[in-house]
Amino acid sequence: MSSVGEGLGKVEVRLKWDPSPFGEPPRHLDIVAATYAADDLHGRPAYVVHYDSRSPDGTINMTRHSQTGLGFGYVEVMVLEFDRLSPAYGRVVVGVVIHQEGGHRTFGEISNAGVLVVRHYTELLADDFAGVGDSTATTVAEFVRDGSGQWEMHEMVQGSDSDPAPFMLEMGSVPWPRTHHASEERPAETA
Numbered sequence: 001m002s003s004v005g006e007g008l009g010k011v012e013v014r015l016k017w018d019p020s021p022f023g024e025p026p027r028h029l030d031i032v033a034a035t036y037a038a039d040d041l042h043g044r045p046a047y048v049v050h051y052d053s054r055s056p057d058g059t060i061n062m063t064r065h066s067q068t069g070l071g072f073g074y075v076e077v078m079v080l081e082f083d084r085l086s087p088a089y090g091r092v093v094v095g096v097v098i099h100q101e102g103g104h105r106t107f108g109e110i111s112n113a114g115v116l117v118v119r120h121y122t123e124l125l126a127d128d129f130a131g132v133g134d135s136t137a138t139t140v141a142e143f144v145r146d147g148s149g150q151w152e153m154h155e156m157v158q159g160s161d162s163d164p165a166p167f168m169l170e171m172g173s174v175p176w177p178r179t180h181h182a183s184e185e186r187p188a189e190t191a
Helices: 164-170
Strands: 010-016 029-037 047-049 060-064 076-081 089-098 114-119 122-127 137-145 151-160
Touching: 010 029, 010 137, 029 060, 029 076, 029 164, 047 060, 076 089, 089 164, 114 137, 122 137, 122 151
Parallel strands: none
Antiparallel strands: 010 076, 010 114, 029 047, 029 089, 060 076, 089 137, 114 122, 137 151
């Protein structure tokens, strides 16, 4: 969590994975974000951001996208600008989905996969999806406004077997209790 009164400001979510072995269909993973109204934090998302969309005000968008993974570090990046996000929104849940066009795939079948959440040069969360190896989608982090209106991050690695479209609608329905603390921050790995 950021220091008192400072808030999160701009955060990046980075995703990496290796491409498919030769002769297999491409492995396509995506970062997704669901934004919730301040008066309905666990209902239906007000809007969802993914590889071919951005938030209506431009505060959440994809700056890098891959459909195959490259094996060269973090190949997909989503930027969330919490200092510009309207007070009408009180919660954002970020997750990762595996597209299933080439056959059923889980995180356990994707080599060298990982997600990194970074604020400036500080690593807020790093995960290799080992805990959700049997899942086809997972939430990663929940961002919520505290009592003073500042944004804080909660780790929320929770697997799902839903396909991408239904997952994006349901990914914020369950709150997760683990709050990120400043003592857990460490220098971020570069792309």
